[in-house]
Amino acid sequence: MENTDKSLLDAHRQGDATAFAELVRRYGNSLLGYLMRMCGNREQAEDFFQETFKRVHEKAHTLRGEQFKSWLFTIATRVAIDGLRRRRRLQVVSLTQKVDCAEGRCAIAVADASCEPSQEAVRAEQKEQVRLAIESLPDRQRATLVLAYYEQLSYKEVAEVLSCSVGTVKTQMYRALKTLSQRLPDVLE
């Protein structure tokens, strides 16, 4: 029988190193995906990922009744929003990410395309447009959209993560979708 999140966290509290590793592996992909969509940059997302699990480790004893997943995403959201705010304030430019422009991404996509380079190029450009559209959303709206749409959390779970009411989540979601309906590209059939 698979260990539950709670049992793993309990084991971690008792000093079982493997329990924490299992939690990281269990939610790692989903969390990194969330953070990447939140900040649009893998390097930054990995930093946030580390910071999130660092806080999980440090605050494991504070988790009471709530679901681990919601709690994890709550921490991640705080880390991401704080980090993005700081990044905006500092205007940090990624120096290791050589290609950081839309053209560059497209160029890479073209180079990687196994077939139909022209279609791949258009697709890459559309992906970039989607990414930029999502990136342009306010932090709370973006978090709501990513959690509800990409992470498939229910609105109730999103409300738990964002520590707000379901009504607020729906409002944020609607606003995000309304904005996106004007900014998303028309995709290829």
Add this chain to the structure above:
Amino acid sequence: MKGHLTNKELIEYQFKLASDVQMKGVAEHLEGCAKCREHLEQLKRKFSALDLLREDVEVSEDLISQVIEQAGQPVQPKILSIWRTRWARAAAAVLMVGLMFLFVRLSGEGRRYEPVQKTDKVIVKKPLGPARDRPAERLLVAQANEEKAELEEEFEQPSGHGVLASAEPGPAEPGPPFAPASAIELVVLPRRDKVQLTIYNSADLTLVRERRNLTLKKGWNWLQFMWANTLIDPTSLNLEPLEKADNIDIQQLVFPARLRELGRWLIRSEVSGQVPFEITYFTSGLSWRAFYMGTLSQDEKKMYLQGYVRVGNSSGEDYEKAQTRLIVGKVHLLDEIAELARRQYPYGSPWPIAHGGRYDYSGRMAGDEISLDELNLGWSGVNGFFQEEGKLRRREIIKEGLSEYFLYTIEGTDTIADKWGKRLLSFEAEDVNVTSLYKYDEERWGNQTVRFVSFANDEDHNLGETPIPNGNVKIYSQADEPVSPSASRCGQGYLSYVGGTGIKYIPVNEEIELNLGPARLVKVEPKSMDFKTDNYMFDHKGNISGWDEIRTWQIEIANTRELPIEIEITRGFDTAYWTLQADIPYEKHDVTHARFKLNLEPRSKQEFGYTVTTYHGVREEVIP
């Protein structure tokens, strides 16, 4: 439901944002309304673009290992988190004052006045987040000023300017402690006492030397240095005690794993108390450039020349009250400092740091070597230069030769904040004799006359103290009578812009010619008056084997200026085989060119003619 569904209703329906009742109503409407169904399909297609980003993201094993390893570190208990809040600190301060008052009253000493001894703050740092997330001003932990100290717990302690926290306070341990992996119980550095910048203009390189007073404890001490968001080269960091060196040993500089953009020095001290230290490192992002302003006299025979330097800072770090020194000369570097500074981890340094902390350049300098000793970087002469016998005077830039380089030291100190620039006067020379010369050379400048001003960097020209670094020069001319003699001297007469150009490094006793661009008031007009061929030669088959071409030119020069001018006209013949008959003297400039020099009176015209014969084929042999 009346009419058609709105966008809002459709979005809410599609993403289940509406209430159950509304959802049901919309579903019923859609069943009977093809237009709304079509509209909904359009919306679905639009939002399907979101799925382009629905790709699987996989966490790398490295990242998982790092996270797990990070979790392996013991959780640091929070230290005095109550001090985070302002009210708690305020309450504590009131309590402290009250207790002190009581103590003084009870001890009976309170009636006698005693000066209050100033105490310095000791700041105990909390665990920090990743260094890269911290602002640039956190470069050194100790730079935390009082505003920023809100994140920190503060205590009052009658100590020196800063505290170097022991890894394990108490008696000296026999062996060094393990390098802490997280930012705990580390050094708090005080503000810089002095800082000296030596900026090279040929490379993006600055040597920073800063002096700070640290308070050491007997035993092992850790000192943390952060360079997040700056362009400091971590491989160049060096720390040295300026006093009590026999009792203090800088054991190692550690770059802790998993922590970025910070390094920690392990210091073994046999003494406790305040010790001045010097930290040196290279940084990128500081630069300086020279530029010049020349004002020609009305007769254009003299020039008032002012040299300036502009120091700019984009290094990410503020340097307050820094003594600034500028190096003129080319430095050969194997690495770009900016690249080193931006590396994720400083390991694998290509610059070995020699034992004792002094830099060993021998491996990286090809031919041109500079060492710190050679730079003679003394601290003397930093302060108190600006007031002499109660009179303020302009600061000077002191220049001195240095091997292949030249060192300019800006007098006094300057605060060079990040993203700021500062312009300083480097030198000024009055009555520099200059020569104005107009040149006409179609091959180089087309049919425009170009104006030049030349002078020499020597004593005869009131210059020659130092080489003149490369930079831009702008030349102005006094266009009208000055308002007053003093205004004239100060260059406050009516000025007109004559032209500008870039100059290269001018060594002492070398001449410099400034190209001020096209001169519209001096016209040169060559006219072709005649062309003929002559002296045909034939080979044994009757083919042409040689001939002469004879061209006659008339050159008209018009000087519409109010001043006499000297002009140099260069004519090219496209062959080395030519002879010339001219109305005026000429000089053979090179194998294919002849040069005429003329002097023209104000508002005058002059003409001269010449006939050039060029020899081709076997006729070339005519030329001896």
